[in-house]
Amino acid sequence: MDVGIIVPAAGSGQRLGGAVPKQYRLLAGTPVLVRVIRMLRAAFEDAAMVVAVDRSWQDHAEQLLAEYKGSLVVTEGGSTRQESVFRALQHPILAEAEIIVIHDAVRPFASVGLTHRVVEAARQYGAAVPVIPPADTVKLLDANGTIETTLPRGRVRLVQTPQAFRRSILLEAHQEAAEDRFEATDDASIVEYAGYPVVTVEGEMRNIKITTPLDWCLAEQIVQVGCT
Numbered sequence: 001m002d003v004g005i006i007v008p009a010a011g012s013g014q015r016l017g018g019a020v021p022k023q024y025r026l027l028a029g030t031p032v033l034v035r036v037i038r039m040l041r042a043a044f045e046d047a048a049m050v051v052a053v054d055r056s057w058q059d060h061a062e063q064l065l066a067e068y069k070g071s072l073v074v075t076e077g078g079s080t081r082q083e084s085v086f087r088a089l090q091h092p093i094l095a096e097a098e099i100i101v102i103h104d105a106v107r108p109f110a111s112v113g114l115t116h117r118v119v120e121a122a123r124q125y126g127a128a129v130p131v132i133p134p135a136d137t138v139k140l141l142d143a144n145g146t147i148e149t150t151l152p153r154g155r156v157r158l159v160q161t162p163q164a165f166r167r168s169i170l171l172e173a174h175q176e177a178a179e180d181r182f183e184a185t186d187d188a189s190i191v192e193y194a195g196y197p198v199v200t201v202e203g204e205m206r207n208i209k210i211t212t213p214l215d216w217c218l219a220e221q222i223v224q225v226g227c228t
């Protein structure tokens, strides 16, 4: 299988509150992380997977994902998402992969179809991410919180995961970012920084990133009633 998968899952989930990080919480009886891995397994049956977790949750994650042992490894993440991904990317289990898919452990509603579309675009163009249009107008603020400029809404997009990249591009970009101490909150930004074009595919509204208590409430509704 020429697709390898990285799931950064080493966040502490402070914005949602509570002792258990959101990726381990039960959503209608199933941990969010397990939902994410099931979707990715359904998308790419034989892909090697690396799940980056906080050291204190490593045993728990290994137990949760025991049935995938062999093609899935749980590794220690870093202090930032970027570091978690960069470490995972260097794992030998991904050495043969030509395309790397990266998907947040807190986005349980991305579809198999979306994952396939992103991978096909990455095969063709080298780097691809799903995007959706914002409902609100987006402003750029100065350091005092005063509006500096209004971004043209027609050209603004919110970026989701799964994101997919040719492995060679992603590795080179992460190495360059680490050397330059360039920090970013997603992998597309790192690839952009290295000078590669990143194409977009149409994302999904229900592919929310569970971040706040309101997101959790919405996630429960999505599971229970669908919310299409």
Ligand code: C5P
Pocket (backbone or CB within 6 Å): 007, 008, 009, 010, 011, 012, 023, 052, 077, 078, 079, 080, 081, 082, 084, 085, 104, 105, 106, 185, 211
């Ligand atoms: O913190 P943020 O909301 O950007 O997290 C997005 C994803 O990155 C989550 O799945 C989280 O678990 C992961 N993450 C990580 N290592 C960190 C911080 C976040 O793998 N140090």
